[in-house]
Amino acid sequence: MSSLPGRAPRIAVCAPAEASDAELLLAGAVGRLLAERGCVLVSGGLGGGMAAACRGAREAGGVTIGIIPGYDDRAANPWVEHVVCTGLGQARNALVAATGQALIAVGGGWGTLSEIALGLRLGRPVVLLGGWAELLVSEEGGVQFPDQEGMIVAAENAEGAVEAAISAISSTESPT
Numbered sequence: 001m002s003s004l005p006g007r008a009p010r011i012a013v014c015a016p017a018e019a020s021d022a023e024l025l026l027a028g029a030v031g032r033l034l035a036e037r038g039c040v041l042v043s044g045g046l047g048g049g050m051a052a053a054c055r056g057a058r059e060a061g062g063v064t065i066g067i068i069p070g071y072d073d074r075a076a077n078p079w080v081e082h083v084v085c086t087g088l089g090q091a092r093n094a095l096v097a098a099t100g101q102a103l104i105a106v107g108g109g110w111g112t113l114s115e116i117a118l119g120l121r122l123g124r125p126v127v128l129l130g131g132w133a134e135l136l137v138s139e140e141g142g143v144q145f146p147d148q149e150g151m152i153v154a155a156e157n158a159e160g161a162v163e164a165a166i167s168a169i170s171s172t173e174s175p176t
Contacts, residue, residue: 008063011165012042012100012124014116015049016109023049023107026129028056029158030104035062037166042067042099044092044115045076045083049106054079067095094118102165104155107131120151125168128154129161 011034015027031053034041041057043050045066054064058079066080069092073083086092093111097103097118105112108131116136119126128136133154153168155161 008038008040009166009169010040010042010065010099010101011162011169012096012103012115012119013050013053013106014096014103014112014119015043015053015106016112017044017046017048017050018109019049019052019107023130024052026158027052027106030106030129030161031056031058031062031064032060033158033162035060037162039162039166040065042096043080044068044096044111045080047077049109051077051079053106065099067092067099090114097124098122100124101169102127104129104161104165105132106161123151125165126152127161127164127168128152129158 013030027049031041035057040063042065043053045068054077057064064080065082066076067084068076069089071085071087073085076083093115097115102125103119104127105116106129116126136152137154153164155164
């Protein structure tokens, strides 16, 4: 699952700061399941869906990394174990996408969309859980952008999203 022996897989969970109750539940479940599978959760480190994912992971004994937009580590949600202060504002989304070996996008915020696009540009597999799935994946399950076939997958639930992300990491042979 990981490019180096002994190094846990890193999966970025991209979720909006202003998440709905359903998105909060999904993000929390994704975080918990990633921790149970031994993955490190990477996020933008702030509130809303990011906090829900981190909380789920930490409550399950997992490791969380929050890549925050500013310089003050107190801005990170309380479930971020390792805070990376960037001072980059929204540009930190590129670091979130680059740090994850795969991305799970929960919900449909603009920051989430930017992380999806950046992840795809970096060759990272992206799993969509709600939100942008309607726009990026057809009803038949194919992607709307043929050049991204196999890189974007829509999942029906948290379990499916985590399984798809881990499988995608396992099947990629390029260095991460």
